[in-house]
Amino acid sequence: FDFIQIQKQLGAGGHSTVRLAIRSYDNKPVVCKFIKNSSVWHWDECKITGRQRPLEIKVMRKFSNLNNGRGHPNLINYYEHFELNGKFMIIMEYMGENWIDLYDYIEEYGPVREDVSMEIFRSIVETLVFLHSIGYYHNDIKDENVMIHSKTRQIKLIDFGSATPVPGPDDKTPNLCENFYGTKKFAAPEAVLGDPYNPEMQESWALGTLLFVLLFKLDPFTTDEEIMGTDILRRINKFRAMAAKNLAQRRAHPQGISELTGVLGDISDDAVEALCAMMEKDPTKRIKVKDILQLAAVKKSRKVRI
Numbered sequence: 001f002d003f004i005q006i007q008k009q010l011g012a013g014g015h016s017t018v019r020l021a022i023r024s025y026d027n028k029p030v031v032c033k034f035i036k037n038s039s040v041w042h043w044d045e046c047k048i049t050g051r052q053r054p055l056e057i058k059v060m061r062k063f064s065n066l067n068n069g070r071g072h073p074n075l076i077n078y079y080e081h082f083e084l085n086g087k088f089m090i091i092m093e094y095m096g097e098n099w100i101d102l103y104d105y106i107e108e109y110g111p112v113r114e115d116v117s118m119e120i121f122r123s124i125v126e127t128l129v130f131l132h133s134i135g136y137y138h139n140d141i142k143d144e145n146v147m148i149h150s151k152t153r154q155i156k157l158i159d160f161g162s163a164t165p166v167p168g169p170d171d172k173t174p175n176l177c178e179n180f181y182g183t184k185k186f187a188a189p190e191a192v193l194g195d196p197y198n199p200e201m202q203e204s205w206a207l208g209t210l211l212f213v214l215l216f217k218l219d220p221f222t223t224d225e226e227i228m229g230t231d232i233l234r235r236i237n238k239f240r241a242m243a244a245k246n247l248a249q250r251r252a253h254p255q256g257i258s259e260l261t262g263v264l265g266d267i268s269d270d271a272v273e274a275l276c277a278m279m280e281k282d283p284t285k286r287i288k289v290k291d292i293l294q295l296a297a298v299k300k301s302r303k304v305r306i
Contacts, residue, residue, distance in 0.1 A: 004032060004091075015039035015161065020094060029094040030079065037086050041162065041181050054088055056160040057081050059136050074127040076147070076158045095147060095156065102146040102155075102210075110217030113262035114271055117214040118301035120148065123155045125207060125298065129290050131157070137164045137199040140182040141206040143213060153304050164199045174198045182206070185219055189281050192224050201283040207292065208232075208278025215267055220279070232279045236272055239265040270297035 005022045007029075012018070016035045023030050035054060042055035060078035064071040071077040077093040102120075106112060112120070124146060131138060138145075140162035147156045162181040167174055176196035180187055188205035190197045212220040212232075216239060221227045243265035250263055274297040277287040292298055 004030075004089075006032070021091075023091070031076075031092050031094050033090040033092065035088045035090070035161070037088070040088070041179075042164070051083075053081070053083070054161070055163055057088070057090060059160045059163045060090070060092070062134055062136075063131070072127070072130065073154065074123060074156055075131070076156050095149075098150050099147045099156070100150055102143040102148050102214075105148050105150070106143060106213060106217055109258050109260040110214065111262045111264050112214045112217075113260055114215060114267050115301065116153070116260050117211065117262075118271070118297055119304055120153055120155060121207075121211050121214060122293070122298050122301045123153075123304045124157070124210070125289065125292050127155065127157055128203065128207075129293065132166050132200070132289065135166050136160075137166060137203055138162070139164045139177070139199050139203065140186075141203055141210060142183045142186045143210060144183075146210075155304070166200075174200065177202075184224070185209070185221065187227065188283065188286075189228050190283050192227050198283060200289055201286050204278050204286050204289050204292065205283075207289065208275055211271075211278070212236075212275055215262070215271065215275075216264060228281075233272070233276055236267075236275060240267065240272075241265070243267075268297065270295070270300075274298060 003024045005024055007020045007022060010018045010020050010031065016033055016039065019032050019034070021030055021032045022028070040054045043052045044055040044058045045051070046053055057078070063075050064078040066072060076095070079091045079093065081088060081090045128138060128141070138157060138160065140159060145157060145159045147158055148154070164177060165175055177199050178196055180191040180197065180202075182202070186206040186209045188197065188202045191202055209220055212218070220232060220235060221230060243263055246264045247266060250257065274292070274295045277295060278292065280286040
């Protein structure tokens with residue numbers, strides 16, 4: 001592609017490579033995602049050309065065309081795509097140096113103070129509710145797929161390679177997914193078992209895992225056996241019991257600790273309620289994503305100003 005000048009690699013996974021580039025005809029920095037055809041999980045047939053393309057492209061085009069092409073403030077903006085030699089290249093916005101993924105943010109500031117965690121978390125949930133309203137589940141929610149502005153705390157969701165259609169109004173049953181394409185430590189018990197799973201209930205579980213990581217700077221589970229068998233409330237209470245000791249240690253050694261960093265285990269009853277509602281092992285009893293916004297811990301959180 002003569003009009004794209006690759007600058008450096010930003011990331012790589014098992015299915016794609018992401019690079020920073022300069023678009024030569026307008027000198028605009030852009031992000032290029034390269035995907036092998038063999039790595040595409042969900043396909044879509046273009047109504048104009050009849051050619052197959054990754055569903056990810058259709059999803060991104062849909063939300064990027066909103067607001068007269070300005071897209072949604074919490075979803076990465078798509079520009080264009082190309083296919084060549086068995087690969088797709090998706091060109092999208094470059095957000096700038098102030099943006100990092102939520103994994104790195106937690107590494108720097110975690111455990112993130114509860115009020116800040118809930119502010120970030122509310123933005124993520126609201127964005128997912130919007131995405132559902134235009135017809136898609138993200139289906140791979142994790143800290144590495146959330147970008148955050150290090151100063152304003154605005155978030156943007158990225159990587160729609162696992163996106164799944166939301167059932168239409170006339171569908172009587174959910175679109176069950178046969179295979180789990182996301183990240184294992186964010187997988188709900190039913191996905192770990194290999195059973196067909198409801199992507200909305202998987203998304204709710206993943207959100208609970210994400211909130212846990214924000215609040216504790218720890219993964220709630222490290223093995224499939226723990227996902228299946230560990231009582232999440234017992235694990236939370238174990239850390240809460242250590243809060244007073246952790247607070248005393250922090251007061252004794254306050255140097256170099258950010259004001260965004262909380263005390264490990266020092267979380268409210270409302271936060272515990274939210275975690276347990278999302279990390280309910282029975283998917284038929286697990287809270288729906290839109291209802292997360294009605295939980296006390298989320299309702300009282302501040303909205304991020306954009």
